[in-house]
Amino acid sequence: MLNASLPFLSRCAALGVAACLAAPVAQAATISSTFDTGTEGWLTSEFLINSPTTGLPTQAATGGNPGGRLVTSDVFSWHAFVAGPQFTGDKSAFYGGMLSFDLRTNFTTGASPNYPVVILYGTNGQSVQGRGVYPGSGAGYVNFAFSLDESAWQTHVSGTASVGVAPTQGAFQAILGSLSSIRINADYYSGDDSYDLDNFTMTSPGGTTVVPVPGALVLLGSGLGLLGFVGRARRSKA
Numbered sequence: 001m002l003n004a005s006l007p008f009l010s011r012c013a014a015l016g017v018a019a020c021l022a023a024p025v026a027q028a029a030t031i032s033s034t035f036d037t038g039t040e041g042w043l044t045s046e047f048l049i050n051s052p053t054t055g056l057p058t059q060a061a062t063g064g065n066p067g068g069r070l071v072t073s074d075v076f077s078w079h080a081f082v083a084g085p086q087f088t089g090d091k092s093a094f095y096g097g098m099l100s101f102d103l104r105t106n107f108t109t110g111a112s113p114n115y116p117v118v119i120l121y122g123t124n125g126q127s128v129q130g131r132g133v134y135p136g137s138g139a140g141y142v143n144f145a146f147s148l149d150e151s152a153w154q155t156h157v158s159g160t161a162s163v164g165v166a167p168t169q170g171a172f173q174a175i176l177g178s179l180s181s182i183r184i185n186a187d188y189y190s191g192d193d194s195y196d197l198d199n200f201t202m203t204s205p206g207g208t209t210v211v212p213v214p215g216a217l218v219l220l221g222s223g224l225g226l227l228g229f230v231g232r233a234r235r236s237k238a
């Protein structure tokens with residue numbers, strides 16, 4: 001009897017591994033836009049207010065960091081790249097993680113010490129801003145990274161470019177838990193300038209990439225254990 005069931009048990013063990021390898025990942029720890037194949041739902045709009053998104057950026061297949069990039073023309077007074085819908089909603093799980101992106105700018109006027117700025121808008125009407133310093137025209141892609149906790153952000157008053165104060169933990173978490181829009185300013189000079197965006201990423205705490213290997217290994221171990229049991233049973237039968 002046992003010998004007749006061996007092929008079935010072996011198949012179960014193998015199917016267990018295969019099923020595990022195909023199993024969906026419960027919660028992605030990283031959301032990213034690389035713009036290698038499209039605009040990934042990104043739009044453009046005014047920057048300093050959470051206005052409707054009406055502009056369409058362009059995806060360029062080359063010139064990114066690497067691959068494709070997001071490009072926009074200067075169609076608003078304060079211009080912004082607006083993150084796709086995959087970056088809005090309840091992002092509480094990303095509290096304590098990181099938000100980062102690569103930005104390249106070329107401009108004809110002088111450097112400014114307070115830009116770029118990224119603003120997180122909550123559905124509660126509150127918003128916070130994170131500020132970086134682009135080193136100078138022609139510097140190429142520069143990575144800007146912000147911790148997704150209150151330490152890296154300042155309060156933002158809609159319609160103004162004023163530097164704010166540190167938000168409370170509760171205020172920051174309320175915004176992160178109900179994100180309605182993320183905007184990165186893509187125009188902060190009056191002259192003829194250009195802005196390229198790539199690798200916009202939100203990462204949850206401790207997460208870099210999520211692959212199903214640990215689960216697969218667990219089931220692989222179970223499968224091997226089952227085969228071991230079969231082998232032992234076979235030997236004891238003999």
Ligand SMILES: [Ca+2]
Nearest residue numbers: 034064066068
């Ligand atoms: Ca890219």
